[in-house]
Amino acid sequence: MDEIIYLEPDEEITSVVDKIKKSRAKQLGLVIPRSSSLIHSLVNLKLLxxxxxxxxxxxxxxxxDKVGKNIAHQIGLDVYPDIHALKPLSAQNFVDLPKGNEPIEINATEAPANSRSKFQSRQVSSPAIRSYVPVENSTAESGELTEAADGIDLIEAPSTFQPSVRQQAASRTGFQSRQVGSRPRPEAQPRSQRLPGITAPGKFLVGLIILTIIASFLGLPQSTLTITAAAESYQTTLPVIVSLTEPSLTDSGLNLPGKKIEYHGSAAKRFLATGKKEAGTKAKGQVTLYNAWDGNPITLAAGTTLTDQVSGKLFVLPNKAVIPGGSLTLANGKAITNPGKVTVELVANEPGDSYNVKAGKLTIGGISSDRQASIYGETANNLTGGASKQITVLTQADITTATETLQTELLAEALPQLRAKLESPDFKIVDESVQVKLQPAVSNPEKLETETEHFDLKLEADYQAIAFNEASLKQAVLDKVTTDTPEGKTVLFDDTDSIGINYDTRSDDKLILKVEVKTKLGQRVDLDAIASQLPGQSLDSIKESLLAKSEIVEVTLNQFPLGWWQDFSYFSWNTRLKLNYQ
Incomplete structure (x- = not known):
């Protein structure tokens, strides 16, 4: 049996059929309590x-249930004595029920010789002895039991009465013939002498009262014993491998077969360029370079920077410059320094009108700070000609952003297309596991950093997914959890619990998932063993014995009518067992 389904004593057949339909297993075992009305109905078992x-x-x-086992065997259902049995019960464990055309005979043989008087004779076949045959359905085939209500309806079969030889002899000898152990039947009395004052309605009323008392004794009290067992939260994560090939021996965890799903998509779109670049003119002019530090000439390479001491703007020497060495002269008894100087071209480092600065001193880059006061540049006129102009250019960032946008749009299109190729709604793909191979291309030939307002981009991609049967995965996970459940506990998985499927890793032919299970574990309780202890026991004694078990936390009893009975009925059908977990 792939799955065990426990039924309640009062479970309806429609509920059982629903459970069979919802189960994914192909071989089911139905555990039916001894007090269940379902197993006593031939009709219900045939429908099932x-x-x-x-x-x-x-x-x-x-x-x-002995009766239920015989009925189930009669219609061809396998019957197991308990859930641990490896084989069903064999034919010798059952009692064959009579066929529709076979009477049920009652043995009316003689009573023992020592139980009757030597003057008494016996009847071999008395009219008071009745034989019964099952009612036959007019549409039933020969040899098939009639399905009437939940059992076999019996009708009275006519019997014939033939006096025995001994009775005839007794009649001839003058002795009265009567049944063994019975008193002589008094002679019939006139109707007026029979129970005067009790009319037919009165007899009916007396009989009804007697039947009501018997029915009340048999049918009442109705008891529902609710047993609450301990339960605890349980959470585990299991690795599951979905493979396009046969699982290898090194694969750990659960293994499921997968199916490759592929889709090719393409998209083209025009995007705006966002790069900005300064394309204005640069300010320029003449600068005179001075050398009052050394008598030797100083050489400044092309690209040497000079910083305006007022605005802080940076300027550049477009060409190499050599500053002659300085000299000393005497005048009026004092030495006078005559700096060497040269006038060269000076250009702003960046375009823009902010570089149009007034004449002034400039500090030469690369000269140590102790010499900058003696080696410097100076403009005699304002630097002019600088103008600002900003243009839009294509940048690598523009292409990267456009590619990501198209990739997102293509993936949103590809996922429904991949799912549309699945064999059935039971199959599933994990979005994060979809592999993508991109082939980006810019459709117009603009180059990077060139002026443009927009550009076109076309993107092609191949998508591949590994699909798996979600129902089979969840069932395999539940089976694994059930197998790993500690002894004495059972898995209580219901609609409030969850099985979460999460992506882990992916290769070309394997998908590894992490499946998180959140459920509850309950202590296992043997209801059949408890039911066998109930008949005739008091509630207090049952509570005491049940609460002594560590797995049971509460026992309650509901009876109808309230307070009718303090003990459990001797009839098993009057007591219903209900198991809850908390």
């Missing part, structure tokens, strides 16, 4: 077998 056959599933019953 018919529904299961229509769904392509095999069902077997697990029960200790």
């Amino acid at each position: 077998k018919k529904e299961a056959d229509g769904l392509g599933k095999a069902i077997a019953l697990v029960t200790a």
